[in-house]
Amino acid sequence: MIYMKGVPDFPQCGFSSLAVKVLKQYDVPLSARNILQDPEVKDAVKAFSHWPTFPQVFIKGEFIGGSDIVLSMHQSGELKEKLKDVVSKQ
Numbered sequence: 001m002i003y004m005k006g007v008p009d010f011p012q013c014g015f016s017s018l019a020v021k022v023l024k025q026y027d028v029p030l031s032a033r034n035i036l037q038d039p040e041v042k043d044a045v046k047a048f049s050h051w052p053t054f055p056q057v058f059i060k061g062e063f064i065g066g067s068d069i070v071l072s073m074h075q076s077g078e079l080k081e082k083l084k085d086v087v088s089k090q
Contacts, residue, residue, distance in 0.1 A: 001031045003045045004055035008032050019055045019067040022074045028086045059083065 006012030008020045008030055023030055035042040035054055042054070049056055049063045057064045059082050064070060073079035 001033070001058045002055050003033050003035050003041070003058075005034070005036050007034050012036060013054075015053075015067040016055045019057060019070050022067070022070050022079070023057070025074070026080070026083050026086075028083050059086065 002008070002016075002019060002023065004011060004013075004016035004019065006016055008024075011017035011020055020030070020032075033041055035045070045054075045056055046052060051063065051066065053066055055067055057066070057070050064073070064082070070079060073082065
């Protein structure tokens with residue numbers, strides 16, 4: 001799940017766009033919520049994760065981080081490992 005500004009097909013900030021581009025390199029389902037449409041969701045996600053910025057990526061319910069962390073994990077191979085048990089798109 002990615003909480004982002006915009007939607008995967010039309011991100012509304014560069015950081016959200018980067019996170020989507022990285023995640024789309026893996027053959028996994030991508031669920032997203034546009035935080036710009038619902039301030040209550042935005043505030044609830046920030047309170048839950050204790051992370052002030054967006055996007056916020058969660059894998060199997062675990063908070064991973066923002067676009068910089070997702071990119072770093074992708075480059076190091078950690079993201080592939082995190083996603084290995086996620087069912088691929090059919």
